[in-house]
Amino acid sequence: MTTPTSTLPARAPSRAGGAPDPAPRRWWTATRRDAAAGYLFIAPQLLGIVLFVLIPLGLIFYYAFHEWNVLAGTFTFVGLENVEKLFSDPQLMPVLTATAVFSIGLVVFNLSLALLLAVLLNRRWRGVTVFRTIFFSPVVVSLVAWTIVWGFLLQDNGGINGLLAVVGIEGPNWLREGGTAMFSVIVVQVFKNVGLNMVLFLAALQGVPRELQEAARVDGATDRTVFVRIVLPLISPTVLLALIITIVGSLQVYAQIAVLTQGGPGISTTVLVYYLVQQAFEFHQFGYGSTLAILLFLIVGALTIAQWQLRKRWVFYEN
Template sequence: MTRTDTRVGRADARPAPGRARPYWTTRRRDQLTGYLFIAPQLFGSAVFVILPLILVVWYSLHEWNVLAGTFDFVGTENYKALADDANLGAVLRATGLFSVGLVVFNLGLALLLAVLLNQKFRGTVLFRTLFFSPVVVSLVAWTIVWGFLLQDNGGINGLLDTIGVDGPNWLRGETTAMISVVVVQVFKNVGLNMVLFLAALQGVPGELYEAAEMDGAGRMRQFWRITIPMISPTILLTSIITVVGSLQVFAQIAVLTQGGPGTSTTVLVYYLYQQAFQFHHFGYGATLSIVLFGIVLALTVLQWQMRRRWVHHES
């Protein structure tokens, strides 16, 4: 009696003697299908991310004068100019102040609003809509309206005048200009982080609060011992998004203060724009963009590495 192999697919696994194995096997067809699915994303990343990064590095080694039509190789001269730039320190200081102010107030206010709107009372849907609506408003339109409100004779000072307070010229004082820009940006995007926090809060199991309450834990202890650890992944996400966004702010500065007074609100992105498109130093502008990319990359990696210390369930 002949012994037969009962394993499925054994007869198809090897080609018959004298026959070449077909090239388009099932495995290769599956691989091709996978590559076709990710091809649009790979193409977009290569054309709009990797290639521009390479070109920026290439441009930083040249002095490109569009008006004169010259494109001269200068090597590391732009990087030497970066080290000798007397304005760079003030620009980095303004960038840091704006980023810290935006991240602290945006995340703090968003979390506070999310905790309040997570309670069961009438009108929560209306308040959620009101706080989220600025997110979908045009950034330029939002900034122009706030520009009128913050003028010396604008709406903010008009309200203060009704209670006998003489308001400052918000956009012309070195301190008040930075505060104004931060506040405008916080109110514009706080709704987005609020919604993310609200979704995270609604995912925290109620049994944890019930058990903590039975053990005698108060509201504040429950918040720090249960709520914060459970929504820590969302805190990480929102912090990365907010930090990166704070380093890329441009329209608010361009519309409200144009970097003034002096360089008090000249953040790195706006300074890059000035060098490249106002002063036509495209090579130096490319060098500044590399500095910006390095700062964003370093802060993102730092936040990602720190997640193991304070993000729940990370090891």
């Protein structure tokens, strides 16, 4: 009589020496879970960059080679005609000059005033917190509302000339004369955003070790020497940050020009952003407006790269 044999389970292959092989690794590991969570967190920002930055930027380059007539409903490929028009435009050089004047004036006045206010407010005075709040409050005020109020103050019969008349000075028509229009726009923008750079400089000043300043004074250094030789080098990374932010912001100004001067008198305050918006949306030259936008993009990129390269010469890092 034959006894049925029982089927035994197959033994797992073993390594040399009799040790069983390790269990296969799982694909959905903790590392991959952490990476997936990170991608999910950055997905909204990444989607916004793609939809509102990269795609519009690509379309601008596409439109620069076309001429889009909205009224006639035509969209024609014109090649490099818009580039040729850019180099032959008689108004481009005055526009670039006005842009340079506005940017240089804004950067110089903004950074100088912000640094001065930060130095003054870094002292332990009674009520210093109130003054910090007062100087920072314009930053959170609506840009259009701020500009409209200043537009009333700078009129021929506005508040500024009223104050000057009290002391016997006849003020000019600030926004309608070529010599004062650009200066007025710069001052309005400086007072609007000086509080932001002031806070940045104030935070940097509070991080400067007081021991270094006291040691320098013990050695006979004056306050000016301490500031130039010790404080300013230590806060130079913050100065670089404020410089880049201010320059890029000065090249993108539009609302102030549109509300205060509309580019006038003449084109003395017509900066590049206002000019390209005017060409694209008032004159319906979207192809040429896109070409001007590319020019602005190249200018901002070149200035940012130049500042980033020059940082190695004058920005101090502890490491």
